[in-house]
Amino acid sequence: MSSDLSSYPDLVQTLLKKRGITNAGDAEHFLYPDFERDVRDPFGILNMEKSVERILSAIDANERIAIYADYDCDGIPGATIFNDFLKKIKYENFEVYIPHRNIEGYGLNNKALDALAERGVTVVITIDCGIVDIEEADHARKLGLDLIITDHHLPQDVLPKAYAIINSKQAGDTYHDNMLCGAGVTWKLVCALLALRGEVWGVPKGWEKWLLDMAGLSTIADMVPLRNENRALAKYGLMVLRKSRRPGLLALLQKMDMNQANIVEDDIGFMIGPRINAASRMGEPMDAFRLLSAKTREEADEYAEKLMHLNDARKGLVASMVKEAHKHLEGRTLREIVVIGNPMWKPGLVGLVAMNLVEKYERTIFVWGRTESGDIKGSCRSDGTVHVVDMMTSVPEGVFIDVGGHEEAGGFSVSSDAIHTLEDELVKAYQLMRKEKENAERSVDMELTLSEVNWVNWKQIEKFAPFGMANPKPVFFFEKVKISEARFFGKEKTHLELSFENSPTKAILFFADDEKYKELKAGDAVDIIATIEVNTFRNNRELRLRIVEVVKKM
Structure with a gap:
């Protein structure tokens, strides 16, 4: 071990x-994120000052402001942050606009800008979108709208001609962390506005920290790297989420039968986030905004119930789409890039299908569907061997109508003619820019025994939280442990629980569909790769293993 880390226990040294x-x-x-140290001055972000000055002059002149947010679990919490801020300072001449995923699609659109201008809007602030909307920015200018773009997606070679752009990925921005999510960028903008005028508006110093429930929610849900400032926003965001008095959050947690005080990252990724996203995937994205910004519990309960139903319907649809995709791909010779779609598939759900297919087929996957207006739109997920946005922008002009996203995930629209040759074009581009996949083998942090799954060690592991992108949960190897019981539980008996000889520790795996799990029985000796977590079911706190892999020893 490095002598520089010698003051830490061996477990901590290894994980570091x-x-x-x-x-x-x-x-x-x-190990010890610090709010004052890690959350830097928002005015260090390029164009922050110019944006703040324009928003303040709009407020002073009572101009109509539009918050134009993306429809996902980054844009919607971001819109909630700005909405809460304007309500706090008692500014009423504003509206929130979230485009319909299946009708309008992602980003700015001219029809929406026309409607906003007709309603007297003079300043449009985007949240989590706009950085690739060059034509729409020109249209906004012609309408006399001052467009302030706040976004975190990758800029392309040409930037929109907006009044101001806040996006630390743009050239010339020297802010210390360029990986903030959309809601994180919005929170920084609100902090900057309050720094200059908070006292005048009578906003208590530090009030903006209550908005970290939304910034933290998006930082985890949008899967940005949890390093640097994001690590602090995620950590303090979780702290605020556990104490938040937000009626919409409380209503949703109750419907999911979740204990607010025990919220962890997985609850956001697997429970809260999907229900927020279900609004745009299956219905109206404004319903998710109305939930998070609700002022009364009665109003919140109505929208929480709606989102629960939409999410249940979403699960069923995605399952049938995945099943259909598997059936189709089984009859195909798979190339390095796979393009699959169906005019009947909802574009709002194809990203979830792509995620499933990447895991199964270990290839970069493009999945498309058709919108209600007849446009072909889709989502793609990388298998780690290519930057999907770079690949999409490298194909010949005219193949894609529109592209956007990040290195690992993107969105696109394509013409009815080009869809037939899309896979050919992508395979050609891929062969020129493919990279070696980072170690695809399951990375194990260290070997432990079952007796080392204890609260003393958990206290050390917990210091590494919050877990997520760029800071995965530590993975441990348990050699030749003997099963005393293997049982399946849940309504459909799809979840596996293993008990072991001479140990109170249990191991679980949700959706243990693989046949090898069904063959496990008492007396089997197995090697287990797993993470360690706290189970708080029925308010009992116990440590357990979350299975990554089980290998039966002969």
Whole structure:
């Protein structure tokens, strides 16, 4: 072990080194996020001052402001942040606009801008969108709208001609962390506005920290790297989520039978986030905004119930789409890039299908559907061997109508003619820019025994939370443990629980569909790869293993 980390227990030293942290200073910084130290001055972000000045002049002149937000679990919490801010300062001349995913699609659109201008809007603030909307920015200018773009997606070679752009991925921005999510960027804008005028408006110092429930929610849900400032926003965001008095959050948690005080990252990724996203995938995205911004519990309950139903319907539809995709792909010779779609598939759901197919087929996947207006739109997910946005922008002009996204995931629209040759074009582009996949083998942090799954060690592991992108949960290897009981539980008996000889520790795996799990029985000796987590079911706190892989020993 490095002597520089020698003051830490062996377990902590190993986990730090696995994360590339080898000196005591970096270790201290990582293990103990500090709000004052890690959350930097918002005016360090390019164009923040110019944007703040324009918004303040709009407020002073009572101009009509539009918050134009993306329809996902980044844009909607971001819109909630700005809505809460304007309500707090008692500013009423504003509206929130969230485009319909299946009718209008992603980003700015001219019809929406026309409607906003007709309603007297003079300033449009985008949240989590706009960085690739060059034509729409020109249209906004012609309408006399001052467009302030706040976004975190990758800019392309040409930037929109907006009044101001806040996006730390743009050239010339030197902010220390360019990986904030859309709601994170919005929160920084609100912090900047309050820094200049908060006292005048009578907003208590520090009130903006209550908005971290939404910034933290998006930071985790949108899967940005949980390093640097994002790590602090996620950590403090979770702290606020556990104490938040937000009626919409409380209503949703009750419907899901979740204990607010025990919220962790997985609850956002698997429970809260999907229900927020269900609004745009299956219905009206404004319903999710109305839930999060609800002022009364009665109003919140109505929208929470709606989102629960939409999410249940979403699960069923995605399952049938995945089944259909598997059936279709089984009869195909799979190439390095796979394009699959169906005019009957909802574009709002194809990203979830792509995620499933990437895992199964270990290839970069493009999945498309057709919108209600007849446009072909889709989502893609990388298998780690290619930057999907770079690949999409490298194909010949005219193949795609529109593209956007990140390195690992993107969205696109394509013409009815080009869809037939899309896979050919992508395979050609891929062969020129493919990279070696980072170690695809399941990375194990260290080996433990079942007796080492204890609260003393958990206290050390917990210091590495919040877990997510760029900071995955530590993965442990347990060699030759003997099963005392293997049982399936849940309504459909699809979840596996293993008990072990001479140990109170249990291991679980949700949706244990693989046949090999059904063959496990008492007396089997197995190697287990798993993470450690706290189970708080029925308010009992116990440590358990979450299975990644089980290998039966002969």
